[in-house]
Amino acid sequence: MIRSVYGDIKKEDLGVTMCHEHFIVDLSIVRKDDESKIETIEEVVPEIKKMMDLGAQSAIEVTTNDMYRDVKKLKEISEITKLNIVAATGFYLSEYHPDWLTNATAEEIADVMVKDLTEGIDGTDIKAGVIGEIASSKDSFVGQEKKVLIASAIAHTKTGAAVTTHTGKFTAIETIETLINNGVTPDKIVIGHQDLIDDTDYHLNILKYGVNIGFDTCGKVSYQLDETRAKNIIKIIEAGYGDHVMLSNDISRRTYFTTYGKFGYTAVLGRVVPMLKEYGCSQENIKKLLVDNPARIFNNDRW
Numbered sequence: 001m002i003r004s005v006y007g008d009i010k011k012e013d014l015g016v017t018m019c020h021e022h023f024i025v026d027l028s029i030v031r032k033d034d035e036s037k038i039e040t041i042e043e044v045v046p047e048i049k050k051m052m053d054l055g056a057q058s059a060i061e062v063t064t065n066d067m068y069r070d071v072k073k074l075k076e077i078s079e080i081t082k083l084n085i086v087a088a089t090g091f092y093l094s095e096y097h098p099d100w101l102t103n104a105t106a107e108e109i110a111d112v113m114v115k116d117l118t119e120g121i122d123g124t125d126i127k128a129g130v131i132g133e134i135a136s137s138k139d140s141f142v143g144q145e146k147k148v149l150i151a152s153a154i155a156h157t158k159t160g161a162a163v164t165t166h167t168g169k170f171t172a173i174e175t176i177e178t179l180i181n182n183g184v185t186p187d188k189i190v191i192g193h194q195d196l197i198d199d200t201d202y203h204l205n206i207l208k209y210g211v212n213i214g215f216d217t218c219g220k221v222s223y224q225l226d227e228t229r230a231k232n233i234i235k236i237i238e239a240g241y242g243d244h245v246m247l248s249n250d251i252s253r254r255t256y257f258t259t260y261g262k263f264g265y266t267a268v269l270g271r272v273v274p275m276l277k278e279y280g281c282s283q284e285n286i287k288k289l290l291v292d293n294p295a296r297i298f299n300n301d302r303w
């Protein structure tokens with residue numbers, strides 16, 4: 001089953017899925033700006049509806065415990081829009097970490113994640129369905145980030161939940177090897193933000209481990225052209241790894257919304273998928289990226 005904020009659903013019912021989104025999130029405390037705070041349902045629902053008009057049915061909402069995750073609001077959004085939303089448990093980059101992580105053991109951090117996954121979050125009965133987005137800093141693991149990663153592996157072995165990450169070029173292999181060495185099934189690992197790296201050899205080197213990668217910052221064209229994202233996806237599919245890529249938009253600033261003239265949550269279905277078709281990607285392979293891969297990876301036989 002797949003554990004959504006509205007209860008467990010069959011993997012067949014997940015449908016077209018964005019693998020890495022934020023609907024209610026607040027990164028403004030660290031970023032010191034107001035645009036990194038998306039806190040009202042009224043603001044985000046019209047943006048989500050635009051994504052749903054293009055065919056989206058589900059989203060993995062990877063806002064962690066230290067990004068001001070709000071599962072009650074996520075459940076309300078799910079009720080209003082009928083979008084399936086999977087909530088997350090975990091901790092983000094070092095500068096967002098709560099102080100208690102410093103002296104906590106990996107086992108103690110894992111206990112928090114397991115509770116979120118099996119009992120409920122913040123005193124509710126709304127459960128997390130994924131561990132993430134577990135982060136490493138740009139060049140290396142900083143502060144408690146490595147311990148949190150090990151904790152996420154422990155929480156995976158106790159629950160079977162998938163682990164999804166925020167990872168750059170310099171920490172990807174260390175992230176994968178740490179998770180696998182601590183007992184995580186490779187196919188339950190999603191290495192996020194890999195579309196920011198324009199290097200297919202690098203992607204294939206990661207995919208050889210049997211893990212999955214997120215092309216999950218679609219529409220952020222100041223970092224990477226969507227045309228480059230689409231072309232790299234095709235190269236990965238041609239190399240035989242079409243079963244291990246998923247797509248998303250990763251909106252963490254309201255200024256990426258369509259009301260600000262950007263693509264919001266519509267970049268995957270409104271831009272990248274049409275480009276894939278234009279470049280000759282088959283409907284079957286597009287369905288893998290959007291439907292089959294998320295259903296397999298986020299499904300948990302133990303639920």
Ligand SMILES: [Zn+2]
Pocket residue numbers: 020021022062133166250252
């Ligand atoms: Zn993210």
